[in-house]
Amino acid sequence: MIAADHSAYSYLTAYQTLVTSLPGRDLPWLQQLRGEALQAFAERGFPGVGEEDWRYTALSVLNKTVFAPVTAQQVDLDWLNSYRLDDAACAVLVNGRFSSALSVLNGWDGVTVSALSELLADNPAVVETMLGQAVTSCEHNLVAFNNAWFADGVVVRVVANAQIDKPLQILHVVTDAQALAVTRNLFVVNDHADIEIIETYIGINEAYFTAAINEVLLGCNADLTLSKVQLEGGKAQHFGGTYVRQAPDSRFAHHNFALGGLLARSDIHSDLAQASECTLNGLFVASGRQHLDNHTRINHAKPHGISREFYKGVLDQRARGVFQGRVIVAEHAQHTDSEMNNRNLLLSSDAEVDTKPQLEIYADDVKCSHGVTVGQLEDKSVFYLQSRGVDEATARNILTFAFANEMVDKVENAELKSLLLKELLVRFPAMSL
Amino acid sequence: MTKRMLSIKNLHVSINDKAILKGLTLDINPGEVHAVMGPNGAGKSTLSHVLSGKPGYTVTEGSVSYNGKDLLDMDPEIRAREGVFLAFQYPVEIPGVSNIYLLKAALNAMRKHKGLPEVDAMDFLTLVKGKVKLLQMDEKFLYRAVNEGFSGGEKKRNEILQAAVLEPNLCILDETDSGLDIDALRIVAEGVNSLRSPERSFLMITHYQRLLDYIKPDVVHVLADGRIVKSGGPALALELEEKGYGWLEGQAA
Ligand SMILES: Nc1ncnc2c1ncn2[C@@H]1O[C@H](COP(=O)(O)OP(=O)(O)OP(=O)(O)O)[C@@H](O)[C@H]1O
Ligand SMILES: [Mg+2]
Numbered sequence: 001m002i003a004a005d006h007s008a009y010s011y012l013t014a015y016q017t018l019v020t021s022l023p024g025r026d027l028p029w030l031q032q033l034r035g036e037a038l039q040a041f042a043e044r045g046f047p048g049v050g051e052e053d054w055r056y057t058a059l060s061v062l063n064k065t066v067f068a069p070v071t072a073q074q075v076d077l078d079w080l081n082s083y084r085l086d087d088a089a090c091a092v093l094v095n096g097r098f099s100s101a102l103s104v105l106n107g108w109d110g111v112t113v114s115a116l117s118e119l120l121a122d123n124p125a126v127v128e129t130m131l132g133q134a135v136t137s138c139e140h141n142l143v144a145f146n147n148a149w150f151a152d153g154v155v156v157r158v159v160a161n162a163q164i165d166k167p168l169q170i171l172h173v174v175t176d177a178q179a180l181a182v183t184r185n186l187f188v189v190n191d192h193a194d195i196e197i198i199e200t201y202i203g204i205n206e207a208y209f210t211a212a213i214n215e216v217l218l219g220c221n222a223d224l225t226l227s228k229v230q231l232e233g234g235k236a237q238h239f240g241g242t243y244v245r246q247a248p249d250s251r252f253a254h255h256n257f258a259l260g261g262l263l264a265r266s267d268i269h270s271d272l273a274q275a276s277e278c279t280l281n282g283l284f285v286a287s288g289r290q291h292l293d294n295h296t297r298i299n300h301a302k303p304h305g306i307s308r309e310f311y312k313g314v315l316d317q318r319a320r321g322v323f324q325g326r327v328i329v330a331e332h333a334q335h336t337d338s339e340m341n342n343r344n345l346l347l348s349s350d351a352e353v354d355t356k357p358q359l360e361i362y363a364d365d366v367k368c369s370h371g372v373t374v375g376q377l378e379d380k381s382v383f384y385l386q387s388r389g390v391d392e393a394t395a396r397n398i399l400t401f402a403f404a405n406e407m408v409d410k411v412e413n414a415e416l417k418s419l420l421l422k423e424l425l426v427r428f429p430a431m432s433l
Numbered sequence: 434m435t436k437r438m439l440s441i442k443n444l445h446v447s448i449n450d451k452a453i454l455k456g457l458t459l460d461i462n463p464g465e466v467h468a469v470m471g472p473n474g475a476g477k478s479t480l481s482h483v484l485s486g487k488p489g490y491t492v493t494e495g496s497v498s499y500n501g502k503d504l505l506d507m508d509p510e511i512r513a514r515e516g517v518f519l520a521f522q523y524p525v526e527i528p529g530v531s532n533i534y535l536l537k538a539a540l541n542a543m544r545k546h547k548g549l550p551e552v553d554a555m556d557f558l559t560l561v562k563g564k565v566k567l568l569q570m571d572e573k574f575l576y577r578a579v580n581e582g583f584s585g586g587e588k589k590r591n592e593i594l595q596a597a598v599l600e601p602n603l604c605i606l607d608e609t610d611s612g613l614d615i616d617a618l619r620i621v622a623e624g625v626n627s628l629r630s631p632e633r634s635f636l637m638i639t640h641y642q643r644l645l646d647y648i649k650p651d652v653v654h655v656l657a658d659g660r661i662v663k664s665g666g667p668a669l670a671l672e673l674e675e676k677g678y679g680w681l682e683g684q685a686a
Contacts, residue, residue: 379488384525384579387485388535388595389513389542398538402529431538 008045010066012038015148018069022151023117027124030131037137037147047140054140056322056354057265057293061237067180067209069151070095075102075175083200083231085415088169089113091154095174096181096210098152102171110162111195116153116184127155130186134215135243135269142239142265146182146213153184153212156197160190160219167196167413174203174210174236183212187226191219191247197226198416201240201260203233214242218250218276225253227416231423232261234288241267246276248302255411256282256311258292259423265293274302282311283407285427286319286351293322300333300363307337312407313344314400315351325370326358333363340370345377345403347396397428404428437498438463438634439484439603444495446476446483446659453479455659456495461603464631468645468670469638471656472678477638478522480656481607484636485519486512499603513539514546516602520592520609522638527579532591535579536561536598543599564597568624585612593624604628605636610644622647642674655681 015038024030046062047054075094080102084090091113092102098115105113119127137144154170174181189195201210210232218224232238238261244252254268270278284292298307313321323342344353357370377399385395401424408420439461446454453476461467471477483490484497486509497504504512527535541551552560565572568590580588589609596604606625610618625635625648637650645653645667653669654661655678662681663669 378525380525381527383487383509384521384527385535385538386509387487387513387519387521388539388599389510389546390538391510391542392508394538395510398530398534399527402527405529431534431541 008041008063012042014066014068018149021069022149024120024124027120027128029128030120030124033132034148037144040137040144041141041148044141046145047142051140053295053324056324057263057291059263061263062209065178065207067178067237069181070176070179073175075173080171080173080202083171083202083419085167085169085198085413085419087415088167088198090169090171092171092173093152093154093181093183095176095179096151096183098154108164108166110159110193111164111168112157113168114155116155116186117151119155127186130155130188130215130217131184132215133217134245135213135241139243142211143213143241146184146211146241149180149182149211150184150213151182153186155186156188156195158189158193158195160193162193164193164195167198169198169200172199172201172210172212174208174233177204177206177208179208181208181210181212185212185214187214187216187224189216189218189222189224192221193219194223196413197224198229198413199227199240200229200231201238202231203236205233205235207235207237208233209237211239213240216242216244216252218244218246218252220247221249222247223251225255225412227255227411227413228257228266229416229420230258230260230264230266232264234260234262236261236264238264240265242269243267244270244278246270246272246278248274248276251277253279254281255407256280256294257407257420258282258284258294259427261290261292263291265295267295267297269297269299271299271301272305272307275304276302277305278307280307280309280311281407281410283313283404284311284321284323285314285404285424286321287316287427288319289317290319291322292319293324295322295324297326298328298338300327300329300336300338302330303332303334303336305333305336305338307339309340310407311342312404313342313353314347314404315344315353316347318348318350320351321353323353323355324358325356327360327368327370329361329363329366329368331362334365336363336366336368338366338368342372344374345400346374347377347400394430397430401425401428401430436463436501437461438500439636440498442496444483444497445493446479447491447493448479448489452493453659454483457656457660459654459661461634461636463634465651466629466635466637466648468650468653469636469656470640470653470670470673475656476659477656478607481519481522481605481636481638484512484605485509485517510542514543517605518596518599518601518603519605520589520596520607522607522611524580524588524592526581526583528581530579531576532579533561533575536575536595539595539599561598564594567597567627568594569620570594586614586617589613590617590621593621597624597628600628602632603634603636605638607638608640609637610639610641618643619647642670645670657681
């Protein structure tokens with residue numbers, strides 16, 4: 001057990017009362033899962049910089065502040081609605097709890113969207129087959145924390161062969177200072193089915209803590225495009241993990257836009273099967289004292305898998321960005337085709353980026369490449385724009401915008417794309433492209 | 434006496450303490466076309482950069498007045514908005530920024546400077562497409578990233594497209610002819626000629642008489658070792674073609 005002066009101790013103390021409000025209290029299998037998770041958390045607390053995967057990101061704030069679940073206050077609807085995508089169904093989580101009043105989920109064929117808390121009450125056997133399939137407490141202690149603490153989430157089940165035309169947006173909103181929002185989403189896309197899901201994280205400009213995990217199970221030849229738009233409030237702590245298990249011939253495309261929060265960490269991990277495809281795109285844009293960490297892991301376990309990873313970072317002022325990209329090609333994963341690229345733009349001499357591609361290749365007949373760059377805006381480009389009448393600040397914004405826009409351009413959803421462009425233009429004011 | 438557009442007096446410029454321009458004097462009146470020729474490394478591009486305000490150059494002596502104002506005192510973008518345009522010898526590639534975006538941003542910056550409202554989207558498109566046609570370019574170039582992957586000649590033509598849209602007062606062309614094929618040279622020269630007017634002046638840096646066959650200069654200067662060592666009429670260019678620069682060494686204009 002950890003000592004009483006350790007912050008995790010406060011969380012553990014608070015847990016004793018909190019636990020009565022968590023869903024699935026009567027389910028032995030879930031109690032066991034939560035119990036083991038709690039045990040792991042009690043032993044080591046939050047991940048520390050001593051752990052390889054956490055060496056660039058200190059979670060000291062979590063250790064200093066005890067965030068606690070809150071019951072939802074009045075939500076500013078204009079604010080919330082400005083992040084809604086009109087052409088998508090929408091599940092809303094307020095302070096980590098599903099809100100049926102704010103969600104719009106009607107009239108859908110081929111897909112079932114449920115609140116995790118409700119499903120645990122109504123049909124726990126379904127949850128039992130999914131929960132813990134893509135990630136366990138062994139991953140690291142934020143997963144353990146999530147396992148023990150999760151209060152709700154969204155469960156999406158797409159039946160086999162269904163082509164879902166309308167995307168689903170999952171809108172996480174935090175409305176209270178010091179709030180703790182711990183959610184678990186489960187996405188199951190059955191064989192040959194196809195869906196697009198967009199996660200949007202927003203919150204007030206106060207300190208709070210979001211710890212959200214997605215477990216994703218993709219069937220044979222299934223197709224999921226998952227986008228994450230992280231626009232947490234400027235003082236927020238955010239952990240978001242997406243853990244994917246891909247069946248043969250499945251396609252997983254992820255777009256990770258990390259724009260908000262004070263400290264935010266994303267895990268995007270995928271285990272590929274025979275001939276699975278995995279595309280990970282990401283953009284992190286940080287300024288002030290923001291710290292944005294992106295940890296990706298692509299595990300080629302079987303032959304003929306294809307992975308494409310492209311992350312870009314833009315760091316201004318005293319911000320710090322982290323990109324860790326791990327690609328594992330197992331001994332039997334012959335004919336794997338993998339590319340990884342990370343390009344970073346530092347806009348200030350105080351900004352910093354730590355980039356660490358890790359290729360672990362145990363097969364001999366594979367095509368794997370990776371590239372990393374860290375640079376600044378080129379003076380000659382800035383001058384070229386100035387020589388055409390554009391002032392220096394705008395010239396820098398145009399060039400930075402163009403750099404970042406390459407990742408936005410990869411998003412196919414037009415509505416999402418325009419929302420992202422708006423966010424970029426707020427950060428780098430220039431005439432819109 | 435006509436009012437000078439550009440008056441460069443005894444200009445001394447160095448880069449990293451290395452003197453490049455060593456007392457250059459040159460006057461250009463409105464409507465005139467001046468050709469500047471001279472050996473490699475003489476300082477021609479340096480002159481064009483200093484006039485357009487590129488950082489990294491130190492003016493140690495002399496002055497440049499443009500329409501009666503101190504040009505060297507202006508930020509690069511202000512010079513551009515006041516009508517100074519440089520067609521670069523080596524145009525820069527700007528990935529992710531389309532040609533049409535740059536044209537619009539530039540045109541609006543000029544208009545704002547003059548107190549005009551932003552250009553209407555339809556008017557802008559009509560204007561730009563007209564200029565694209567003038568330079569016999571494919572409209573697809575408008576939507577490509579500025580100069581990215583353009584061939585050498587395409588880049589040069591693109592510079593003149595920008596000049597045609599922005600309609601500067603003083604147009605500095607730094608070896609716009611090099612890299613152009615025979616047809617492209619004629620088309621670009623026609624584009625430049627279409628811009629000629631009694632108010633607009635040109636400073637045309639070139640190594641070849643060929644360009645001057647198309648665009649008739651009023652004055653030809655020889656820039657060698659950081660100075661104008663000789664000036665004359667169009668015949669001077671022909672003389673240079675025949676004799677090279679050797680005979681001018683050590684001379685002053
Ligand atoms: N950053 C620099 N540091 C040192 N010397 C430089 C630098 N930039 C230019 N020079 C030198 O300044 C001199 C003039 O260069 P400039 O480009 O103006 O020549 P130019 O007359 O345009 O030649 P060309 O006909 O080959 O285009 C050259 O000797 C060049 O090497
Ligand atoms: Mg030159």
